[in-house]
Amino acid sequence: MRLPTFENTALARRGFLKNLLAIPAALMLAHTSVPALADEVNSTGLAVTDDTVKVGILHSVTGTMAISETGSVQAEKLAIEQINAMGGVLGRKIEYIQEDGASDWPTFAEKSKKLLVQDKVAAVFGCWTSASRKAALPVFEQYNGMLYYPTFYEGLEQSPNVIYTGQEATQQILEGLDWAAREKGAKKFYLLGSDYIWPRTSNKIARKHIENVLGSKVVGEEYYPLGHTQFNSVINKIKLKKPDVVFISVVGGSNVAFYKQLKAAGIDMGKEKPLFLTISVTEDEILGIGGENIEGIYASMKYFQSLPNENNQAFVKAFKERWGDDIVIGDVTQAAYLGPWLWKAAVEKAGSFDIDKVREASPGIELTTAPEGYVRVHKNHHLWSKTRIGLAEPDGQYKVVYESDELIEPDPFPEGYQ
Amino acid sequence: MFAEYSASELTSIFAMQGFAGLILFSVFVLMALGLAIIFGQMGVINMAHGEFMILGAYVTYIISNLFADYLPSIYGSYFFLAMIVAFFVTAALGAFVEWAMIRHLYHRPLDTLLATWGLSLILQQLYRTVFGAREVGVTLPDWLMGSYPVTDMVEVPVNGLFVMGLTIVITVGVALMMQKSRLGKQTRAVVQNRPMAAAVGINTEKVDRMTFALGCGIAGIAGSAFTMIGSTGPTSGQLYIVDTFLVVVFGGASSLLGTVASAFTISQAQSTMEFFLSGSMAKVLTLLFVVGILMLRPQGLFTLKVRH
Numbered sequence: 001m002r003l004p005t006f007e008n009t010a011l012a013r014r015g016f017l018k019n020l021l022a023i024p025a026a027l028m029l030a031h032t033s034v035p036a037l038a039d040e041v042n043s044t045g046l047a048v049t050d051d052t053v054k055v056g057i058l059h060s061v062t063g064t065m066a067i068s069e070t071g072s073v074q075a076e077k078l079a080i081e082q083i084n085a086m087g088g089v090l091g092r093k094i095e096y097i098q099e100d101g102a103s104d105w106p107t108f109a110e111k112s113k114k115l116l117v118q119d120k121v122a123a124v125f126g127c128w129t130s131a132s133r134k135a136a137l138p139v140f141e142q143y144n145g146m147l148y149y150p151t152f153y154e155g156l157e158q159s160p161n162v163i164y165t166g167q168e169a170t171q172q173i174l175e176g177l178d179w180a181a182r183e184k185g186a187k188k189f190y191l192l193g194s195d196y197i198w199p200r201t202s203n204k205i206a207r208k209h210i211e212n213v214l215g216s217k218v219v220g221e222e223y224y225p226l227g228h229t230q231f232n233s234v235i236n237k238i239k240l241k242k243p244d245v246v247f248i249s250v251v252g253g254s255n256v257a258f259y260k261q262l263k264a265a266g267i268d269m270g271k272e273k274p275l276f277l278t279i280s281v282t283e284d285e286i287l288g289i290g291g292e293n294i295e296g297i298y299a300s301m302k303y304f305q306s307l308p309n310e311n312n313q314a315f316v317k318a319f320k321e322r323w324g325d326d327i328v329i330g331d332v333t334q335a336a337y338l339g340p341w342l343w344k345a346a347v348e349k350a351g352s353f354d355i356d357k358v359r360e361a362s363p364g365i366e367l368t369t370a371p372e373g374y375v376r377v378h379k380n381h382h383l384w385s386k387t388r389i390g391l392a393e394p395d396g397q398y399k400v401v402y403e404s405d406e407l408i409e410p411d412p413f414p415e416g417y418q
Numbered sequence: 419m420f421a422e423y424s425a426s427e428l429t430s431i432f433a434m435q436g437f438a439g440l441i442l443f444s445v446f447v448l449m450a451l452g453l454a455i456i457f458g459q460m461g462v463i464n465m466a467h468g469e470f471m472i473l474g475a476y477v478t479y480i481i482s483n484l485f486a487d488y489l490p491s492i493y494g495s496y497f498f499l500a501m502i503v504a505f506f507v508t509a510a511l512g513a514f515v516e517w518a519m520i521r522h523l524y525h526r527p528l529d530t531l532l533a534t535w536g537l538s539l540i541l542q543q544l545y546r547t548v549f550g551a552r553e554v555g556v557t558l559p560d561w562l563m564g565s566y567p568v569t570d571m572v573e574v575p576v577n578g579l580f581v582m583g584l585t586i587v588i589t590v591g592v593a594l595m596m597q598k599s600r601l602g603k604q605t606r607a608v609v610q611n612r613p614m615a616a617a618v619g620i621n622t623e624k625v626d627r628m629t630f631a632l633g634c635g636i637a638g639i640a641g642s643a644f645t646m647i648g649s650t651g652p653t654s655g656q657l658y659i660v661d662t663f664l665v666v667v668f669g670g671a672s673s674l675l676g677t678v679a680s681a682f683t684i685s686q687a688q689s690t691m692e693f694f695l696s697g698s699m700a701k702v703l704t705l706l707f708v709v710g711i712l713m714l715r716p717q718g719l720f721t722l723k724v725r726h
Contacts, residue, residue: 062543064653066551195698224697227657229648230445232438232578233692233700239571240423240431253657256553256649264646266565266573288553288649293563 041090041352047120048353053092055080055340056099056115058126058136063103064252069128071284072150072336073098074323076125079340082318089344090353097121105135112139112147122353123148125339128332130154130197137162144355148339151332152279152301154201155412160359163342164382166335167302168412169202172279175387175404176300177209180245183402184275187216190243192234192250195223199249202279205417206247212416219243224250229257235265238274248278255285259294269392270296282330283396291396303334303372304390304398315371328396334371341367342377374407382410430571439689441578444585445647446681449658450665451592452637454677457666459609460629462520463531466538467662468655470634473511473541474504474641475650476549479556486557494559497642501584504642505635512634516627524626538655545652553651562646577646584643588636593674605629609672668708670718679719684708 047054057076059069080094088094097119099111108127115121116139123146127133130153140147140161147162155168180186189210193199203221210216219241222234231254238246250258262269262276269276276297283305286294305316305328315337319329342365347353350361363379376384384407390398423431449471456464464470478500485496515537523530562580565573596602604625607615616622641655648654669680687707691700712718 061551062546064656066546067553067651067653070551222696225701228697228701229644229657230438230442230689232441233435233689234697236431236434236438237693239434240427253553253649253651253654257647260563260577260647261575263563264565264575264577266567266575284552286555288555288651290555290557292557 042354044354045120046122046353048092048122051092052095053089053353054095054097054119054121056119056121056124056126057096058099058101058108058111058115058124059128060101060103062100065103065128071330071333072128075333075337076340078319078322079337083340083344089347101132105131108132109135109139112136116143116145123343125336146355146358148343150336150339154198156201158380158412162381163362163377165338165342166332167385168382168410169205170411170414170417171385171387171408172300173202173206174209175408176277176279176389177206177214179389179402180275180277181214181216186244186275188219188243189216190219190238190241190246191221192246192248193223194226194251194254196226199223202249205414208417224254226252228254231258231261235262243274245275245277248276249280251280255281256289259289263293282332283328284330286392286396287328291394294392295394297392299390299398300387301331302385302387303331304388304400305329306397306400307372309373311369312371338367338370338375378410380410380412382412384409427571430569433572435689435693437574439686441581442685442689443682444582446661446665446685447589447678448581448585448640448643449662450677450681451588452633452640453662454666454674456630456633458671459605460626461527463527463534465531465535466541467637468659469538469541470508470512470637471641471644471658472545472650472655473508474638475645476545477504477507478642478645479554479650482557494561497559497562501639501642504638508638509631509635513627513631516630520630521626542652551652553649556645556650558646581643588639589678596674601628664708668712668718670720673720676718676720
């Protein structure tokens with residue numbers, strides 16, 4: 001933590017009374033930042049004792065976003081419990097302090113500050129929407145915290161204080177488009193999304209790729225306000241334009257409306273005329289949409305609950321034992337699960353809880369036990385990961401139909417796509 | 419922009435687009451009717467209208483699960499029962515809310531705004547506690563999810579027809595009730611002149627409660643019907659509240675005919691523009707159009723002529 005410093009010029013301009021007030025405040029801050037425990041694994045005064053270490057969980061458990069963020073909270077708690085059962089991190093049990101972001105972006109910033117300044121947590125697992133991350137980011141950079149962020153997102157960001165455990169846009173999108181062009185012979189694409197930063201950036205990348213790399217055509221690009229519930233007009237436009245692929249990044253409650261109306265309009269998604277390819281519908285969303293209404297669409301993501309590998313089977317089993325048999329696990333939930341494990345590996349590699357040392361140790365960290373298979377942290381703080389294509393089945397699960405051969409390099413600032 | 423399409427394609431698309439507009443119109447009327455009664459007749463700004471709708475949706479969800487478990491043989495018909503139960507459950511909650519909260523606020527219309535907004539937050543959290551934060555999937559009977567092919571290009575969604583039919587039945591029912599029935603006449607009497615209505619022996623408190631309950635009950639039916647086209651989650655009600663107020667205010671708060679006319683205007687404007695422009699831009703222009711008209715005609719499209 002950086003000590004507050006007073007520039008003389010600034011001090012000189014202040015009034016006498018303010019000086020009087022400022023000095024004790026500075027002394028108090030200086031006092032509390034002296035390491036409470038002179039411990040070699042903790043030289044910066046984080047909340048670490050001889051047997052415990054405190055971390056933060058910061059997601060919305062109330063408000064609109066609670067629908068999406070619940071799975072992440074469950075995954076992070078499960079990972080922490082499993083790590084504790086294995087003996088913890090550097091011999092210390094993890095204790096978590098959970099805060100509620102309440103689907104309100106300033107609250108995320110406020111709670112981040114509370115976790116970092118007051119609780120002095122060694123890491124925070126949290127945020128979900130890009131807006132909440134953008135709100136919390138300055139706090140993490142100012143107070144030098146470490147945030148493990150689970151959601152697939154639009155890229156164009158790389159902070160020394162964040163590890164991005166979900167995919168950035170190019171990892172998720174390009175492989176999906178290539179697959180549709182190669183396997184399905186797609187030539188005409190229709191881009192449809194909710195109207196905010198993630199779909200717009202994603203479609204910008206998609207359009208460049210379709211036009212410049214695949215040499216194909218975008219026949220429509222369209223955005224609807226968040227929470228829109230009437231999609232009959234766009235369905236008519238799709239019928240008229242006859243694209244080969246409809247590429248969809250619609251989110252939230254709109255998803256349910258869109259797929260139900262698509263089905264009601266007599267479009268059989270299983271016929272693949274057009275083929276529907278989404279980057280926003282995980283198994284979590286299908287719960288609300290209903291498997292029978294979305295059967296036959298494809299999703300391009302790094303994780304599906306049905307992945308057959310052993311890691312994943314053990315993960316799904318443990319998750320269900322902990323949180324109930326009816327639960328489903330989506331892409332982001334799995335990415336959230338990686339957070340505590342990646343942090344543990346970095347702390348152990350560094351031999352210290354110090355944020356700066358953990359940051360330095362993070363690039364190159366690999367997890368061979370990840371449910372999605374194998375992941376490695378890139379020096380840009382994103383993960384190397386594979387991308388898969390899943391086919392939605394009536395039981396609400398995806399069947400994996402394709403998997404990239406190699407790990408895909410994260411590229412948050414893709415050249416030629418901006 | 420139409421050069422690349424054949425004449426028959428264009429005809430089909432315009433037919434389908436017209437139909438899409440009519441479905442939107444029905445949805446608007448259905449969601450606004452309950453509010454038109456409560457806001458228009460009683461002057462209560464009910465910010466919890468969306469949450470009453472979602473209660474109807476959750477009732478539908480429960481009934482569909484009960485049918486799937488105990489009466490799978492007649493599963494296809496659960497939807498009718500669900501709508502009736504949704505009406506009575508939400509009406510009962512409405513009556514309770516009126517008794518516990520609203521009746522103390524009749525002389526402070528702006529306070530009803532805050533109080534009902536608080537109520538909406540309470541209900542959201544209640545749904546979250548009872549049903550979980552995730553959206554629930556309401557399984558629909560197969561006959562509701564299909565479509566009826568008219569030609570190769572033109573397909574009429576059955577649930578769209580269903581919503582239109584339901585809207586007509588309920589609108590006509592409400593209109594008849596307000597004009598002909600005892601409760602309807604009493605309601606209008608109370609709205610127009612409360613002391614005089616009380617003086618001729620109308621139990622105005624009871625009328626208030628019945629009217630509020632009726633508005634909530636209709637919201638419940640709307641919510642039940644909207645499980646066909648939208649999501650069911652603790653905060654889904656918020657998706658409807660803005661459009662609902664828009665329709666009611668634009669139509670002229672105290673006129674049911676105004677609500678219908680306003681729903682028609684807004685839905686046609688929006689669906690036509692959605693076809694030619696992108697979705698977000700269509701919404702912006704629709705709102706601009708409504709704001710423009712309201713500046714010229716602050717009382718809304720239709721008003722009742724009442725001597726004060």
